[in-house]
Amino acid sequence: MAYKTVPGTRKAQKLVHLILHFIALLAGIVGIYAVFKYHHETFNIDMYTLHSWIGMSTICLFGLQWLLGFFSFCYPKAETGARSRLAPWHVFFGLVIFFMAILTAETGLMEKFHFLKLHRGQEALIVNFTGLLILVFAVSVGLTVLLPRGYN
Template identity: 60%
Template sequence: MVYKTAPARREVQKNVHLVLHLIALVAGILGIYAVFKFHHEMRISNLVSLHSWLGISTICLFGLQWVLAFFSFVFPGSNTGSRTSYLSWHVFLGMVVFLLAVCTAEMGITEKFIYEGLKRNQEALIVKFTGLLIFLFAVSVSLTILIPRGY
């Protein structure tokens, strides 16, 4: 998204993209740590739902994507030919990880909705509205990535 929205030189866009994703990766790792710590303190089993499995998969794929991109695009001495061949895969895998994160968030909201037994109160309305906003965000990001520049 930085490449399409930030009016800056390509090198600046690349560095902003790298740093924002590093911040997201660290935040994701801290989030996973907090969940495992909370489950341990409350004596709750870990990794029992599809939401938790997708969450772990998402953060692992995101970390792998970040490391591969760092060594392909940022690390000095990487081959220009390999950069070019990896770029389309990088964009594709980035979209996969993003959509996996969206699915994980939607499942987490649904899981919370079911476990809390929310029916027809304002809290349930907020949960449903949040899920709808996440979906609309995913659609808008996907369109932004898929539509070429100049349109």
């Protein structure tokens, strides 16, 4: 999205893209650490639901994608030909990982919904509308990424 929204040179857009994703990766790792710590302290078992499986795969793939992107597009950089062949795959897997993150969020909301034994009522509505908002957010991001790139 940085390539579509940040004003400035392509180099500046790239740096913003790199830094934002690095912050997201760190936040993800802190989040997962917090989950394990919480499970450990409440004597819960780890990694048994689909939510956890998809979430863990997402963060691992995100880390791999970030490292791959860093080494091929930033430092030490692949050759120009290899970079241009790699770029569409980097974008496609970026979308896949984003889609997996959305899936993790939605399954997480479902999980919380059932753990709290919600049915109808305000809390249930809050959970469901959060889910719908996440969906609308996902569609907007997808649209931004798939739209043809503007002129600089």
